[in-house]
Amino acid sequence: MNEWYKEDLAYIHDVGHSDYALKSAPGILEILAQNNIRAGLVVDLGCGSGLSASALTNAQYQVLGVDISESLIAIARTRVPNAEFRVESLFKFDIPFCNAVISIGECLNYLFDSDNGCQTLGQLFKRIYNALAPSGMFIFDIAEPGQVIEGNRIKSFAEGEDWIVLVEKEEDQEKSILSRRIITLRKVEEYYRRDDEVHYLQLYKATDIIEELRQIGFHVRRMSSYGQYKLPNAHTAFVAWKSI
Ligand SMILES: C[S@@+](CC[C@H](N)C(=O)[O-])C[C@H]1O[C@@H](n2cnc3c(N)ncnc32)[C@H](O)[C@@H]1O
Structure with a gap:
């Protein structure tokens, strides 16, 4: 559980990449309220640092x-002391009876858990x-193929007051797998500490996800935004509900 989103990347993700969760939250709250889910338990799969x-x-x-990351869960516990958090793989977690499940920020794509794949996703x-x-409702988003143009390797960086993150992205079009090589530099006293992580994501087509959800019995609507927040390129959000 200590291999991904380790201490420095967890910190950088929380302070530097909070937009996705913060800006999608109003849209998610609106969907829940519109469907008369105004209280009760919401399970957040891949909850990260607890922004949602x-x-x-x-x-x-x-x-x-x-969440699978101990460091992110440690931040979440401090941020939201009145919520409950567990360090566990979402693919193995025993989901309790609840009014809604959310999974925000392409959490279902990550191949951190070696069990993940199309079959495990269907079981989930x-x-x-x-x-x-x-x-009850299931609200989530996924990354689709087309993150990186064929043959390309995208290198980018972002920086904050006491951190820098360098990312190299590549997509295996045949296997629909995105790799992100991530180098973090975080200022600790007067020096910058380096750490490295490589994340692999299985990319799924929205049409396949919809079919899978419908076969299980969900009603499904796909969206390109959560309320006013437009998702990044090649990402799709879904609202799936159980009508009984
Ligand atoms: C891009 S982050 C999004 C985090 C958070 N939902 C947010 O919006 O800020 C993806 C999250 O999925 C988590 N994750 C990926 N695979 C997981 C797994 N198998 N089990 C639990 N968490 C997982 C990561 O640790 C990370 O926190």
């Missing part, structure tokens, strides 16, 4: 967050369906 959990608890939901969807209350 914070918005949900402020809106009076009870939150149970799960079934477990979510079974855990949801009647009329």
Whole structure:
């Protein structure tokens, strides 16, 4: 559980890449309210540093967050002391009876857990369906193929007051796998400390996800934004609900 989003990347993700979670939160709260889910338990799969959990608890939901990164969960526990957090793989986590499940920021694409893949994803969807209350909702997003143009390797960087992150992205078009080589530099006293991580993501087509969800019994709507927040290129969000 200590291999991904280690201390420095967890810190940088929290302070430097919070936009996705913060800007999607109002749209997610609106979807829940419009569907008369105004209280009760929301399970946040891949909860990261607890940014969505914070918005949900402020809106009076009870939150149970799960993430594979110990460092991110440590930040989440400090940020949202009145939510519950577990360090666990979302693909193995025993999802309790709940009113909604969310998974924000392409969490389902990551191949951190060696078990992940199309089959495991289908099993996860079934477990979510079974855990949801009647009329319960599953709100999530995924990264699709087309993150990087064929043959290209994209190098980019971002920086903050006490950190720098360098990322190299490449996409295996045949296997639909995106790799991100990440170098972090974080200022500790007067020096910058370096750390490295490589993340692999299985990219899924939105049409395949919709088919899988429908076969299980979900009603599904796809979206290119959460409320006013437009998702990045080649990302799709889904609202799936159980109508019984
Ligand atoms: C891009 S981050 C998004 C985090 C958070 N939802 C947010 O919006 O800030 C993806 C998250 O998925 C988590 N993740 C990836 N694979 C996971 C797995 N198998 N089990 C639990 N968490 C996982 C990562 O640790 C990371 O926190």
